[in-house]
Amino acid sequence: MRLEIQSIDIHDLKPGSKTYAEDHVLYVNSKELEEILLKDRRIKSVDIHFVYPGDRVRIVNLMDVVQPRCKIDKVEADFPGFIGKMQTAGSGRTRSLRGITVLVSNPGTNRKYSALLDMSGLVAEMSRYARMKHLCIAPTISEGTEERDFEDAVKMAGLKTAVYLARGAEGHPVDEVEIYELDIPSLNKKSNLPRVAYYYQLYSPQHDHIGISDPCFYGTDVRNLTPTIIHPNEVLDGGVVGAHTIRALDTYTIQNHGVIKELYRRHGKDLIFAGVVCGVANMEPVTRSRQAMMASNLVKNVLGADGVVLTKIHGGLPHVDLALVAEECEKLGVKTAIFIQPLISYGTLADTLLFNAEAVNLIITVGATMERINIPLDAERFLGGTADTKIYCPDPIVQHAGDPVLDVEQFLIAGVHDHLGGAKIIVKEY
Amino acid sequence: MSRKKLKVVHYLNQFFGQIGGEDKADIGFMVKTGPIGPGLALQKTLGDQADVMATVICGDNYFSKNPEQAGEEGLQLIEPYHPDLFFAGPAFAAGRYGVACGAICKAVGEKFGIPVVTGMYQENPGVDLYRKYAYICKTGNSARDMAESISHMTKLAFKLVSGEKEARLVSRENLPKPEEYGYFTRVILRNEYMDKTAAERSVDKLLVKLLDKPFESEVVLPQFEKIPPPPPIKNLNTCEIVLVSDGGLVPKGNPDRLSGRGNLRWTTYEIDTFLPESFKSTDYEIAHTGYFPVQILEDPNRLVPVDIMRDLIKEGKVGKLHPSFFSTSGNATVSRRCAEMGDEMGAEIKKRGVEAVILTST
Structure with a gap:
């Protein structure tokens, strides 16, 4: 494509x-x-x-x-x-x-x-x-x-x-x-470069306004989406738009997706961009486990990735959900880099984690979006x-x-934070 | 434009305050005009920008017997000087002195809202107790490090009073960089601008991880404490039980101002008046934005099972329901603060002689 x-x-x-x-x-x-x-x-x-x-x-x-x-x-x-x-x-x-x-x-x-x-x-x-x-x-x-x-x-x-x-x-x-070209079926499997996939948590239904999800994927909502593979260009070119509230993520940010553009930039040089798996945050533990299992399987056994970058949607539940996907990927031998967002500005960075998984050990602070x-x-x-x-x-x-x-x-201010990694912000202990 | 000279008050223990050694450690508070002992070095470093108006001195034993109360007592002596800036110590590795420096800094900072600066060695117990409340410069473990410590403390203090906006921080607050100014972080987090996007950092670091080389996570995983469960209750039919919930149930109007998210407070309500058998569902609200509270607002017993407890007592299965209900809101509150609130509640519950707790969550 x-x-x-x-x-x-x-x-x-x-x-x-x-x-x-x-x-x-x-x-x-x-x-x-x-x-x-x-x-x-x-x-x-x-x-x-x-x-x-x-x-x-x-x-x-x-x-x-x-x-x-x-x-x-x-x-x-x-x-x-x-x-x-x-x-x-x-x-x-x-x-x-x-x-x-x-x-x-x-x-x-x-x-x-x-x-x-x-x-x-x-x-x-x-x-x-x-x-x-x-x-x-x-x-x-x-x-x-x-x-x-x-x-x-x-x-x-x-x-x-x-x-x-x-x-x-x-x-x-x-x-x-700019040319964004990735022919996933013919990706060079013999390359010595590591194959890196991207797990895109698209949506979380936890704050659905009056119980209805916002359409953000080809015109439909994704509340019940099972993890699926999409081409990164679909994201950049209008297949995905922001939800009905911004919360550090809007359509502009998706059109200029930080992680996808970065993986493209390094494709063929430092890594092989293996593709995108998208999923949603789940409200319920059995579904969460099932989706995490499916997502990790797609990353490992369908895209054949050695490593995966995972990004999240705003909030605590998506944080827990994403960590489980990362944990499942690590279990399958796929190395992970996971984005987190401290939910409060009190405590140390370690205090802000909502998971306890030894293997999920490369954590990127995308921004304390709830900093007052x-x-x-x-x-x-x-x-x-x-x-x-x-x-x-x-x-x-x-x-x-x-x-x-x-x-x-700060997440209420448009254009400060970016859950998709496009902002030059890091969280530090003070 | 020449700036008004800053008024400084300095705190020392009996030893550095030149009253005496361990034999004088029980001595109470006193105040002396101008700088004393390490204060002379402090005055020299401050130069003509600030005057050490007074030195407040107290014995280490006297202070450490009741640090919070002693802090209050010290305030009385400090108040007349209307300081712009407050220094304590440095205390180096001296434990009681460190606690005293931390406690008085906390009291002064909270009362006057001025920068409070002290110095301690990393193992001083005052560091963990008071790092949240004071800027504690990192020092060596003995007074050999005095000159350098005073110089660090002064540099940090000048930065704090400068009011400079920090372009490095998203918030633009005047918060000095801990590594640059050599102080113990104060258990807060801030967004900082840097030269790389989160996306670039993630791919850089993942590539290192993929090579099985040592990589640097931006968050180091916490080590959780293993807490053994207490022994079971022997006689439930004579036992007093207290109900605790983090579901954010509060009276209408939320008088104790629990926050709906990132809450750091807890409170208690008397069950007889708060949740009587003939409760009115319009009397409540939920200070918690993390769940759909419809059913609980219809019947608060579904979060705080007072009705069930009343039945169990009638049936003779449970001895007594503690008359107060402990309420907090646990939604995106960091584990550290949850643990602190647990300690606070636990101490209160123990003090009241209650034997068991039922915790209900959402």
Whole structure:
């Protein structure tokens, strides 16, 4: 499978009477975009705003961040299963715009873990997104639409906007071409290089909003997914998107998947990238054991891996679940490197482990995403909500977006942490 | 711009405070104006940026008899000086002195919210007791290391009062790097920026592991203590049992402010009023975000089985139900704090003469 990503660097994002790119400036006809988004009857109206680094603006109720991308040579192939027709993602040519994103807010959300982003002040120092330019969209719900149905509509509006922007840049010179090519059936089995696979924990149902899982894989939810093999390009090219809350993982992060890109970078030089097994965190011990057994078997006996990198979803249950997969891999003789996320900033690093398995002994701290931080208010304007939008704190505190200081956990800030390993963050004892 | 001179108070034991040796170790608190003994070296290192206003001295035996109370007593003497910065010791390997330095640093830090700095040798019992509350510089095991220890303590103290933002930390807090400033870590974790992504680190290290060469995990596996179970209860029908739960059951309004996640607190409620036979399900809430609490909110007995206990007592199978229920929330709380809370609760339960505990979880 061969994927060619053609990147165009966008230095500025401006309103325009039509949508096109010229000299690294993307002009956007918001009216036309609005018309496209309003074709979805679940959406009554949509607010569209341009946001720039340094703006004294706080974007709240954030549900997703998406990099503008579109397929160049295929029809209805963008984010297949979500907004495109059902087809395998990950081959052909994709246009990708760098330096800009689509910020997707759901102003009517009832979810407690909605993310925020400030374009100035302390948050702007922390978030990689604060250094980019954005088109913010915030749809409102049509009468008679169910809450969960509307959430899906908002998600798709974000994806459609990303495709719309990337299509608009057609004809602009390309700044960089990256090739992601991995022919798994013909991988060189005689190579002396170690075969390294990736175990991708895609989802955890533990916080499912009103008991319904979020669609994140070819348009469907994966609550009951048994471990399966996918091609890494499917992940990079729209087969997988973020869930309906960010929690240190959004669509942008998946499109630029840290571990997959790193394994590609070293493929053929230091290692053979043996492929990807994906699975989910399980709520129940028998299922957990069964899935761990199946996942490890795929890693060892189907992909033939010597080593595997394992990444997790936010939370404690996924931590336990992932450790069991790693333990099973080690039992089969596959060496593991496992990502963990300390759940609290109290204690030593050893205290933060939720497993006790001697063989699972190479542990990477992807970030203490629940580290608390006080954010002084710098914003004058609120998008995606208002100054009265509630912001979550695990302590029994009620706080609002316009408060002089917010006490939040870092995973609520978009663009700081990255469960897929793309952030240059480590956790240290102090 | 010249900065206002910092006001410093220094704590010493009877020996370094030049009162006397072991024969004077029972002596109580006193305060002397200006620096004394090691304080002279401290003043020299502080230079013209800070003044050692006073030296508080106390005998090691007097202090160690009741460190927490002695800490409070010391505060009375320190308060009038309104210090900006507090030093104790260094205590090197001296155990009682180390505990005293740690305890007084804890009291001063908590009361005045100023940086508190001391110094100890790694085996000093004061290190583990007080590393959470004070910046404890690593020192040698004897006063031969005095000059260097004082210099480290001063360097660290200046860093702490500087208020500099640390670009190295995601939080931008002014937290000195433990290796750079030579102090014992304070049992907290922080996110730090580094030059490689987690993905790069994982692949680098895995490749080393695959070569069967020594690799460096970012977390070293903990060694868990094996705890033998206590002997079984002989006479259950005369036994008093206490109920303990980490399911986060609290009265409506959560008056003791247990956190729904990463909670570090525990509390007790009187069962007669908290969970009477004729309870109202609207009187409760769950301070725990890790499970679906619907059934428990309908009937709290399903988390804290008071109804079953009442039946067992009526049937004569169990002697007595302890009148208080111990409540905490265990959701993403680190094992270290869980163990501490267990010790705290255990001590309280033992003090109350209760023989057995039933722990219910979610």
